[in-house]
Amino acid sequence: MHENNRVIVAGGGPAGLIATLALAQQDIPVLMLEVQPQPVDHRRATTFHPPTLEYLRQLGAVDSVIENGRITPIWQFRDRQEGLVAEFDLAAIKDQTDYPFRVQYEQMNLNKVLYRMLENYTHVDVRFGHEVLSANQDADGASVQVKISDGEQTLHGLFVVGADGSRSNVRRSLGIGFEGFTYEEKIVQYGTHFDIGAALPDVSGVAYISDPDEWCVLLHLPEYWRISFSSRDGEDDETALRDDIAEARMAAFLGQSGATVALQRSIWRIHQRVADDFRKGRIVLVGDAAHINSPMGGMGMNSGVHDAMNLADKLGQIWRSEADHSVLDRYTRQRRYVAQEDVRQQTIRNTKFLNEKDPAARRESLDAMRAVADNPQKHHTFLMNSSMLAGLRTANAMD
Numbered sequence: 001m002h003e004n005n006r007v008i009v010a011g012g013g014p015a016g017l018i019a020t021l022a023l024a025q026q027d028i029p030v031l032m033l034e035v036q037p038q039p040v041d042h043r044r045a046t047t048f049h050p051p052t053l054e055y056l057r058q059l060g061a062v063d064s065v066i067e068n069g070r071i072t073p074i075w076q077f078r079d080r081q082e083g084l085v086a087e088f089d090l091a092a093i094k095d096q097t098d099y100p101f102r103v104q105y106e107q108m109n110l111n112k113v114l115y116r117m118l119e120n121y122t123h124v125d126v127r128f129g130h131e132v133l134s135a136n137q138d139a140d141g142a143s144v145q146v147k148i149s150d151g152e153q154t155l156h157g158l159f160v161v162g163a164d165g166s167r168s169n170v171r172r173s174l175g176i177g178f179e180g181f182t183y184e185e186k187i188v189q190y191g192t193h194f195d196i197g198a199a200l201p202d203v204s205g206v207a208y209i210s211d212p213d214e215w216c217v218l219l220h221l222p223e224y225w226r227i228s229f230s231s232r233d234g235e236d237d238e239t240a241l242r243d244d245i246a247e248a249r250m251a252a253f254l255g256q257s258g259a260t261v262a263l264q265r266s267i268w269r270i271h272q273r274v275a276d277d278f279r280k281g282r283i284v285l286v287g288d289a290a291h292i293n294s295p296m297g298g299m300g301m302n303s304g305v306h307d308a309m310n311l312a313d314k315l316g317q318i319w320r321s322e323a324d325h326s327v328l329d330r331y332t333r334q335r336r337y338v339a340q341e342d343v344r345q346q347t348i349r350n351t352k353f354l355n356e357k358d359p360a361a362r363r364e365s366l367d368a369m370r371a372v373a374d375n376p377q378k379h380h381t382f383l384m385n386s387s388m389l390a391g392l393r394t395a396n397a398m399d
């Protein structure tokens, strides 16, 4: 690989991996740099929406997600006191997509599949243990300053893709702001082998459950149930993750004891932030480096995959001299629109549905959600938005 004739991708999470694979499939040489010594195995995203499955099919990566994930056509909004509020069935949009369902599958498993696929491309160079400290550029190319075990080095290329997550050094080195806010509540996440489907027979494999004091989310993964609660005022993280506290919390929710923590326990902060710009010259941001949002709705990783596909397509056009660099401004317009006007708005609404404390506002929001689910036209529109199809199509049509 000629050192100047390549794209450098900083970060080997879902956004960086998809960008690398989509570039590699256009015969573009890529150097991907990941700070960790091996693929990261955080249990974070689990929901794959229809347009993401369509993109993964385009890359030849959808089969293992569908075969090893849990296909989930129906999902619910519930309330801890009132039970089922609204049920949505993605079969209602089967005229709009070949994948009228969500797939529940761990993001870390997708990462492993993608790392394996990249091994097939001799023009892809993946380097672990490489921390990108900053990105720079001049008229002819771009470079990154990298920390490795025995010092620092400068690596050159034609473009840099900043896919280095929410604390992105690439974004910071460009001086791009990351405006927004952080919620007071955190998410306390437990994984259990307890059969939640048997304990709550009418529950679907994805359920968002509102409560003024302790809202929660249920996700049925292939190997286990993940149950996430809002954090409690004044409870420190260590206490929230203790077995006795976790088991008492799950027993109070399920109305029976027996659920123990397996596979996973973690605590996450929830943010809503969008970068002021997604591009400076030859350096472009994708995924969490460009935007982070509440996971209520399962959209962060999905939109990072959509960013990566959009950008790889445009970099391919530049590579083949079919477009000039201004096409990267179109990338920013399209993807920043989704982050700011679509994902941010939907995930703020979803989070508010879950944690609304004012009784009158709660009643109004539960009634409004029921009305949407009961009206076929509104049900269809809601599914087009929540499955990310509508926002993506609007963005892709933008100049």
Ligand SMILES: Cc1cc2nc3c(=O)[nH]c(=O)nc-3n(C[C@H](O)[C@H](O)[C@H](O)COP(=O)(O)OP(=O)(O)OC[C@H]3O[C@@H](n4cnc5c(N)ncnc54)[C@H](O)[C@@H]3O)c2cc1C
Pocket: 010, 011, 012, 013, 014, 015, 016, 033, 034, 035, 036, 040, 043, 044, 045, 046, 047, 048, 107, 130, 131, 132, 133, 163, 164, 165, 166, 168, 169, 187, 189, 268, 286, 287, 288, 289, 295, 297, 298, 299, 300, 301, 302, 303, 304
């Ligand atoms: C609890 C929880 C649940 C979620 N559920 C969902 C969901 O169901 N659906 C969904 O779509 N999204 C979900 N998300 C969001 C999703 O996890 C993120 O949006 C997604 O991980 C973003 O991918 P990314 O590749 O942009 O960033 P990351 O996954 O953060 O990957 C960034 C990579 O860059 C590496 N890196 C960082 N800094 C450097 C550096 N300086 N140099 C080199 N490498 C670096 C990191 O090690 C990492 O491998 C959830 C998030 C949380 C916290």
